Amino acid sequence: MGAGTLYLVGTPIGNLGDISERARVTLDAVDVVAAEDTRRTRGLLAALGLRARLVSFHEGNERERTERLLEELRAGRDVAVVSDAGMPGLSDPGFRLVRVCAEAGIDVRVVPGPSAVVSALVVSGLPTDRFVFEGFLPRRAGERRARLDALAPEPRTVVFFESPRRLAAMLEEAAAALGDRRVAVARELTKLHEEVIRGRVSEVLARLEDREVRGEVVVVVEGAPARDQAAGPAPEELAAETEGLVAGGMRAREAARAVARRHGASANAVYRALVERDRDATSR
Secondary structure, eight states: OOOOOOOEEEEEEOOOOGOHHHHHHHHOOOOOEEEHHHHHHHHHHOOOOOOOOEEETTTTHHHHHHHHHHHHHHHHHOOEEESSSBOOSSSTTTTHHHHHHHTTTEEEEEOOOOOHHHHHHSSSOOOOEEEEEEEEOSSSHHHHHHHHHHHHHHHHEEEEEEEEGGGGHHHHHHHHHOOOOOEEEEETTTTTTTTEEEEEEHHHHHHHHTOOOOOOOEEOOOOOOOTTTTTTOOHHHOOOOHHHHHHHHHHHHHHHHHHHHHTTTTTHHHHHHHHHHHHHHHHO
């Protein structure tokens, strides 16, 4: 008997009507369904009128279960991998299993389905021709700031996953590292309470003030503006951008450092230009 086939099956991110007929047929035909949350997948299968042999396959047991699933495949059994929602392997288990199957010569096929990344991107109103997916930012504050700082010169649209509890803090940190760029916060996509909030970071933060955000959240951020990389903006130009961060509550020197780092300029020059700008405004 030959080896089985591994199927990566996309499942709805909210609306059950988005399940494809091919996904339904595949989940009905395979020998094993490896699920991020077996309870959630059991509910999905029941809604589709299907039954399957389920095994858990999540971040905590991915390494061990990869070996077990590889044994199933080598024994000639077909395996489907599903996440809680969307495409498996994107910020969800799956990558390690796909890699070892590819190395072992086992057939890997994809059954495309809904993706929160692409759905949020196309509905954001931001450029879609070039984009980068960053997943969840690190939990540690220092690592999170470092990641955002590294993304400051990125010209492509950037897509993040975020917890609703950390959304406001993430947007504030993004404003400090990236500036007051255009963003779109997509919440509960394809569900009853679907919502997309668009605007500058400061505008979106104002709309979210004193509001409890719930549900799955995707944040889409405008890429860095095109500029002359050789010359770069003058410190006087950057002082205006720095003023916006100061008005948002950031200390002047910290704001000058953030803007200078983003544009590859001198933090001291930006700070001096800011002081001069304030002096001119006071003397008028």
